[in-house]
Amino acid sequence: MPGLIARAGILAALWASLAGASDPAYTPRETFAPLDLGQPASGVRTASGVPGPRYWQNRADYAIHATLDPAAKTITGSVQISYANNSPDALDVLWLQLEQNIYRADSRGALSQGQRKGRGGGTTDGMTIDSAEVQIAGKAFPVAPLISDTRAQLALPTPIAPGGKAIVTLHYHYTVPGLFGGRTAWGKSRDGEIYDLAQWYPRMAVYDDIRGWDPLPYLAQEFYLDYGNFDYWVTVPSDMLVAGSGALMNPAEVLTKTQLARFARARTSDATVAIRAPSEIADPTTRPKQGGMLTWHFRMENTRDVAWSASSVFAWDAARINLPGGKTSMAMSFYPAESQGKERWGRSTEYMKDAVERMSAKWFPYPWPAAINIAGPATGMEYPGIVFDGIDDAGKTLFWISAHEIGHSWFPMIVGFDERRHAWMDEGFNTFIDVYESDEFNRGEYAPKRDSEYAQGGGNPVDEILPVLADPQAPPILSRADTVTEKYRHPVTYFKSALGLVLLREQILGTQRFDHAFRRFIAAWAFKHPKPADFFRAMESDSGEDLSYWWRGWYYNNWQLDLAVTKIAPAAADDPAKGALVTVESRDRLVMPATLRVGFADGSTHDIRLPAETWIRQGSVTIGVDGPGKVVKAVIDPDHRLPDRDRSNNEATAP
Structure with missing residues (x-):
């Protein structure tokens, strides 16, 4: 978007005086009234918008074993969750998220859209918990989950004391949804099936200092999760390649010698290296085993989630990502043969590498060992370290969606926003940073990028927002995410939220003050859970401005200028x-x-x-x-x- 207007001009004199009555639409005492942020500052969340000395959050570490059965289209798995209660409260129940239940015919998510079918028009039986056990203070107890829509409550035989831990062991299974799954699905490419697996294990809900347990039902808004370390093992037919969040821990068991050598070369290469070229997809010697199953082991640390994708028809390429301080990561792309080509997925790894490098240098270093782009059925969706995009995406569309989805690594994967309640923070903040990525990539090859249904042609965004501001039905940014209808989801949650940050940076604070405050906010809340009030306070405190007029007009209301x-x-x-x-x-x-x-x-x-x-x-x-x-x-x-x-x-x- 346009740069900040220079503060120029030579003035011999400047004064202001009352010049008559203003239009009744403008009342200074309304616009500049004191603003109650609804969240008192404390030793947990400070007046300066950063975590205080008493800040706490709970932690969940996962060990997951899952098997994909492509014939039955099922996942069968077990998960052991080591849950640490760092809160000052004794917990007598635990809450789990079972997002696969949104595909049940009677789910709240389906009915909230006026449907009697699961999300997207199809149904499954949801996730079945076959058994559940909780171990506290060395004693294990079977528990019967009380399932309510996309949540399960585990009543504990003895509370988890402050500072205590519990180990939750669950066995489960579910049917992978077809294309109606949206964010997680299986679908057919030209030569075979691709499985995008997300929300694929029972996940701990968040217990925080604002609401206690916060297990909002999954109505199709996204996620709010605690951080931890993940070890996970996925067993699939041996002809499949698997791409997963984090680091592949057993490459010698699941790759050929040729692929291992190419993988090692990619680790040090700024140019894209083919691990399995499109021309090799049908070659059985590109797999280390013929027939049967193989187990892939991945590990990812300090993350709130993991996801993976599997297919027998994947090509795979990779390149090194250069990070601040001499650190590195890897950009990778997995795609079917029909997606190949320099105008298509042949540049995906280049796009991922550039986005992660620039966003790391500009805002906060990327923390994970890989950034992976998948061409598959679950298009336009993000998870830590891995994103799902479209088989048919090409050119600027592929660049824009790749940069946007991997940009979610910062919001909400590093800065752990509550997407269930505040989708504008995750989508708007990410759209804000990917706009600048589009301006800068390859000297503006795909610029300008505008995340508005009105502005994809490159129009001036301050004009494109005007119909939204003039619409009396348009919801304020600070509406609960689930109440924002599809008509307004992109114009408000993405575009208006992002434009608000651009205007704050380029017109209100200036780039130097904004960037310092914004980077401080990211660093302070990395791998933590900030709320809107924390962001508002952080930007005011660090920039030295009372911005209540801006929060009130742009975020709390849908006012016009x-x-x-x-x-x-x-x-x-x-x-x-x-x-x-x-x-x-x-x-x-x-x-x-x-x-x-x-x-x-x-x-x-x-x-x-x-x-x-x-x-x-x-x-x-x-x-x-x-x-x-x-x-x-x-x-x-x-x-x-x-x-x-x-x-x-x-x-x-x-x-």
Whole structure:
């Protein structure tokens, strides 16, 4: 998006005075009223927006064993969860997430969409818990899960004391949904099936300092999960390649000698290296075993989730990712033969490498051993270290979706937002950083990227947001995520949220202050659980600004901006060259800093930067301007940087 307007112009004098009654739509005491963030500062979450000395969060470490049966389309597995209660509370129940139950015909997610079929129009029986056991203080007890839609409650025979631990062991199975699965599914490519496996094991719900247990039902919004280490073993037919979150721990058991050598070369290569080329997909010698099953072992540390994909028709390539401080990771892509080619998935690894390197350098270093892009049925979905995109994606579409999905590594995978309640933080923050990635990749090859149904053609985003701001039915950004209908999901949750950050960076704070505060926020909350109030406080504290007018107008409400230049009058009636009085008004509830460009009779101009506080006491102000001659014209927002609903009143000429 456009850069910050330069704070330029030479002023001999600047003053403001009341210039009459403002439009009733603008009331300064409303726009600049004190803002209650609804979350008192404490030793857990501080007034400066960072975790305090008493901050805590619970932890869940997982060991998972699962087997994929492609004939039956089932996953059968067991999971052992080591759960640490770091809270100050004794816990007498545990809550699990069973997201596969959204595909049941009677799920809340289906009925919330007015359906009597599972999400996407198909159904399964959901996830069946075959057995459950909890071990506390060395004693193991069988428990009977109380299942409620996509959640299961485990009543404990004895509470988990503060600082205590429990080991939960579960055996389970479920049917993998077809294309109706959306975020997790199996589907057919030209030559065979691809399985994208996510939400594939029972997952601990979050117990936090704000709500205690927070197991919102899964209605198709995304996830809120605690962090831990994951070891997982997936058993699949031997002709399949498996891509999984984290590091492959047993490559010698599941790869051929040729693939091991190529994999080692890719670790040190900035150019993409084929591990299995598209021309080799049908070659049986590219698998170390003919017939039977193979078990792939992956490990990922300090993550909130893992996912994986498996297929017999995958090509696979990889390259090194260069990270700050001399560290490295690996970019990888898995795709069927029909997706190959330099205009298609042949550049996927290049896209992943560039996005991770730039976002790491700009915001926070990528922490995991691989960043993997999958061409499969579950398109446009992200998990830690692995993303699912479309078999048919190509060109700018593939670049945009790849950069966006891997950008979710930062939000909400590193900064652990609650996507169930605050989807605008995960989608909007990520859209914000991937806009800059699109501007910068290969000298703007795919720029500009605009995440709006109105702006994909590259229009000015401050104009493209205007229909949303003018729509009385459009929900505020801070609406509960599940209440935002599909009509408004992208315009508000993605586009408006991202544009709010761009405007905050480029028009309100400036890049230096914003970037310092934003990086501090990311670093402070990496692998933790910030809330909206924490973000608002962090940006204010570090930038030195009271931004309540911006939070209130852009986030809490769907207010509009209308700045106008209404009058130019000489400062001295006997000599127009002695300066002028320029009257500027705010005619609607949203205000922003703005540039006033004054034009003189000799053709020169001066820019005056008006802070938001220009309108803190009144809606109409008169600005005194001195200059090299008569003032003949004045324009507010001359470079078209603000979402002004009526630009016809932005300019005035002297009589």
